Amino acid sequence: MSAPANPHRGDLILFMAATFTASWAAWAVAIALGGPAANPAALVPHLLGAFGPMVGALVLRIRRARRGAPVPEHAVRFRPAHLVGAPLLLVLASATVLGAVLLAHVAGGPGVSAEGALAAVQGSGGLAVFLVNMVVAGPLAEEPGWRGTAYPRMRASMGRFRIGLVLGVIWAVWHLPLFFLDGTVQHQLGLLSPSGVLFAVSSIPMTMLVCCAYERAGVLAAIAVHFATNTTMVLLGVHAPVAQAMIMGFQVIVVAVLLATQRRGSGPTAEPAARPQPAVG
Template identity: 30%
Template sequence: MTDASAPAVSSHHHSPRRPDEDLLAYILLAYGLSWLWLLPLALAGLVVQQGHGWPTHFPALLGPMVAAVLVAARSGSLRRLLTSMVRINVALRWWAWAVSPLLLLGVALIADRIAGRQLPGTADFAQMSGLPLSLGVIGVAAVVLLVNGFGEETGWRGFALPALQRRLSPLRAMLVLSLIWAGWHLPMFLVIDNFRTFTAGTVVGWLLGLMAGSIVLGWLYNRSGGSIALVAVWHAGFDMVTATAAASDLVAAVVSTVVMVQAVVLVGAELSARRRGRPSVLIPQSSQ
């Protein structure tokens, strides 16, 4: 009886449903770990504000990375995940895309100047929700890269996107991931100062921006050969540009609009490639 039961256990272990089970486990764990930090803040009535180190939502941002590492270790894909985190030997054009939010900042500041507005000071870039001003610009940038960038992207693009792409087309996988990503943010509307000021219209714009970001980040991850490092740099740069006190309405609008335009162009190119029977522009490929 023992021998007869062994193949059944082995067969279940290699079941085709296993990738879906890993993805579900990842989503539940990412939500659970992050919400475990955020919900007590909400229940206590605490609000995360710019330039203040407490209360802070930053530990919650590590949830996606911790979940990805745990599930990858369980499924035997941890080495692939860790390798992706440090993949920086990619073509320069992908690095240019990775730092593009900072380049867009320059354009936005020029627009601000033309509009006659006062340009932000260096200290304004150190004023972010959940972080103390004492960190300074370099300190804030480092924390944002490690926590916002790697903390989120190791999970969303490094683990969840490849898992979704095993059963969906890249575009559909990116759109589905944007919904999962949006749901993960829900408790932040209760505890983070700028989220609490959102109106119905702002929420719609935020959702569209998140969807656009999911497409642009998914494209960058796939086409750079699966580099978590690059999408982490992009994510951190975008947050430094749009989520600090340096982000005027015009700066945020210019940067967000350009990202949305990039997403629309990518979707248009992808749909055109499908109609003409050409290779996908979103499909993963080697960085070489």
């Protein structure tokens, strides 16, 4: 039996086109300027590129408003309970990374260094600047797009596992220019190095984890899990392939547990589709 046609196919194509155009154009400028590590002027287009998914989300928001269309059926509306669920998922995501790194150390990988975490914070200009950068440059700039906009529309015709594969691959490809931008984590890893390849592959379990968070507590939880994972990895200085592989394994286990414990009726279709939604939609 063939898969059902996606009524949001046009929206998804427009979202992806707007997202990739906005991000890759900005990053192309940053690369032409030599990258943030060589030229401070490249920092602005580098940061602006992270907001490509937000641009895509706004484009679809405007389009939906002009058409008077309802919020997608699978969009997760904000509920007060999300203010509790999101922090719990944040802690879970951070613990997943920490546990994986500790296990990787037992298996012969590098250990946890407080000096490395302190250097990462100081190198960003202090704790406040570090935290703001970790919230804005990735989670806040991306999640209203990838999870708040693309995911509900993909969910109309795809299962969770398939979305994890498809959106994970798209997310990995979207990051590709950063491997050529001096001053980024991806550039330090190297595109064809074991760590670079694992970074790309890790987009799939990471996508599944953040999508599970979105289904449980909306965009707020997606931002929280994305932030917790990125921040913990930066503070722990995760670069070794063994640690990256362990993190992916832990994420797969957590995703399986979250899916197995999700209550019936608690998913994104628990409320009518036409109910107003404060998120991007």
